[in-house]
Amino acid sequence: MIPAAFDYHAPASVDEALRLLRSLPDAKLLAGGHSLLPMMKLRVVSPGHVIDIGRIQALCGVREDGRALVIGAMTTHWAIESSPLVRARAPLLAECASRIGDIQVRNVGTIGGSLVHADPAADYPAAVLAVEAEMTVVGAEGRRTIRARDFFTGVLSSAVRADEILTEIRVSALPPGTGQAYLKFPHPASGFAVVGVAAVVRLRGGRCEDARIGVTGVGPTAYRAEAVEKALVGTTLDDRTIAAAAEHAADGVEANEDLFATPDYRAHLARVFTKRAVRAALERAGRA
Amino acid sequence: MGREGKEDGGEGAKLRNDVSPSVEAPVKKAISVTVNGVPYRHEVEPRLLLVYYLREVLGLTGTHIGCDTTSCGACTVIMNGLAVKSCTVLAVQAEGATILTVEGLAKDRTLHPIQEGFWEEHGLQCGFCTPGMMLTALQILERNPEPSEEEIRHGLDGNLCRCTGYQHIVNSIRYASRKIKEEGGTAIPETAGRERR
Incomplete structure (x- = not known):
């Protein structure tokens, strides 16, 4: 199966990606591609432009910010599953990541891609709801935060608007006990x-x-x-x-x-x- | 009846002809990749999947196309140290990557321990799933050099075999585990690149 033809863009920064997203008609963001590419191969979607944000380093990796754990949207399931920081601070997310698909899928698929795709049978949604994660998105009007509760709006639909990019997932430290x-x-x-x-x-x-x-x-x-x-x-x-x-x-x-x-x-x-x-x-x- | 579209004249024929792709002539992209230690540079259409690039552009047909839907794992290759299903990666996403395919496993006419394992333990019948099985096995062994049978089976979740019933594949991977330990080497060779974190 071959996707319909499209133009490919690989921006180096979130700002550049946002500019492309605003200026190109009929564009889709590509993260790890393990939801989007199968849909493109089946021609369920045929975007004219694909903007690959999976290579933006600022969106990859896990860090601490005070008492919060911050996971970049382009962090892979494998990176989350194997991160000592996630295992210590939000073990539920690491456990959830380890149960997704298979080794090869976890090596490439990303938490941000999965969340925005909002498949009703995906694993992360249950976890981000239970840890009350907050999703940070950026768009033309700047940055806003979406609570997990408000994030999933329907089958394959999230509260992230077409001209916005999910950049990180924040999880507050949970108390002892x-x-x-x-x-x-x-x-x-x-x-x-x-x-x-x-x-x-x-x-x-x-x-x-x-x-x-x-x-x-x-x-x-x-x-x-x-x-x-x-x-x-x-x-x-x-x-x-x-x-x-x-x-x-x-x-x-x-x-x-x-x-x-x-x-x-x-x-x-x-x-x-x-x-x-x-x-x-x-x-x-x-x-x- | 005449040729299709003749009778209904202008309107119907015009509508059919109006179905044009959303992108007229996609811009080709230059990619540089290193596959099995050999550097390549090609101009590719963005929609070209990595598995087709490997098979049809580079002629490396050891990587198989099975289900073409991210399920069977026959197309598994190792990209930057990570096993990936190459039917679900665009060739342009591999820009700058180091890739290992089954053709790169043997060195100087000597089988890699995982190949030797499949040989000694009869890990294949028809052989279609074998390249993907072996490369996934290396990922399992790299993360867990002495896996239990259950851990091997869990690791093979994304690889389907319709002949063997898996038992001989599990035995082959255990053989490779012992052999790699004996030799003191690493499961994934340098030529597969390293994970970028």
């Missing part, structure tokens, strides 16, 4: 999440002080399972409480349907994996 886990049921062929659940729980004096549950793969966009969170906070997180809370994992969500999983089966998997993810996070909270 916090446990985090990402568990997924991968599609046996594609590796995408039929269901993926990211859980963050914080214990204080034996009780759950905070719970954040991000769920991907189930609905048209990833979401926070607020009913589950409410049912967990204030409890001692015993097995019965977790099981009862997890029953609400797909409440109010119109679950996706495909050849592999019916809506009912997906909702069932969401409940099962929420229960398991909360338990795994709790176990790690005890050790944190």
Whole structure:
């Protein structure tokens, strides 16, 4: 399969990329290309211009900024999975990255590309929701921040506008006593999440002080399972409480349907994996 | 009936002819790459995929096209020290890169330990997936020189084999792991470049 013809641009800076994005009609940003190129090969999209931002060094890598962890949008899944800094400061993101696709895909695909592509079965959305990451985007009117909650607006749609570029993902340090886990049921062929659940729980004096549950793969966009969170906070997180809370994992969500999983089966998997993810996070909270 | 489009005259024929590509004549880009230690420079169309560049421009047909959809791993090569699926990389994205294909594995008529492993442990039947399997195996061994069977199988998630049932491939990779350790070498040769961080 060969993509339709296009002109290729490889800007050296974000400013140059923004200028190209404003001046070229029918342009698409290329990050690692592992979502865009398959779509171009199928001719689902045929942009006239491709702007390759994957080579912009300022967008690559992980750093600390005070108490926040800052991940450049063009950082690959492998770089995130293997970063000692991410593993120490936001282990959920490293665990999530390690479960994406396969070795070759993780070597090339980027967190920014994946987030903006906003595939309803992608892994990162659940994780950025659960760690309450903030996405920094730049555009003609300067810089703005989008909360994870406001980021995913629909199937393959994010809050990043066509003339903006996602530059970094910021994660605030989580207090001691916090446990985090990402568990997924991968599609046996594609590796995408039929269901993926990211859980963050914080214990204080034996009780759950905070719970954040991000769920991907189930609905048209990833979401926070607020009913589950409410049912967990204030409890001692015993097995019965977790099981009862997890029953609400797909409440109010119109679950996706495909050849592999019916809506009912997906909702069932969401409940099962929420229960398991909360338990795994709790176990790690005890050790944190 | 006459030739298609004749009857409906102007309107229909005009509409059909109006379907023009969004870019009339894409600007070719110059790329410089080093493949298996040999430097190359070519002008390529931006839409040319790396796997076609390797096979059709450089004539290195050891890299196979299997599924063409980032699933099967037959097209895996090592680019700047990283195993990548070359059906999902544009040749222009490889500008400046150092690339290793299966043709670059053997040195001075001596098989690379991973090739020797596939030979000794019968790691192939039809052989179509083998180049991609071997290059992915090197990435696994580079990150984890003595992987367990489970770790090898997890590492091969992105490579499909329809003949062997995988067991002999796993054995081949364990053979290579032992051999590389014995020789005190590294899994990925220098000619595959190094990861840029």
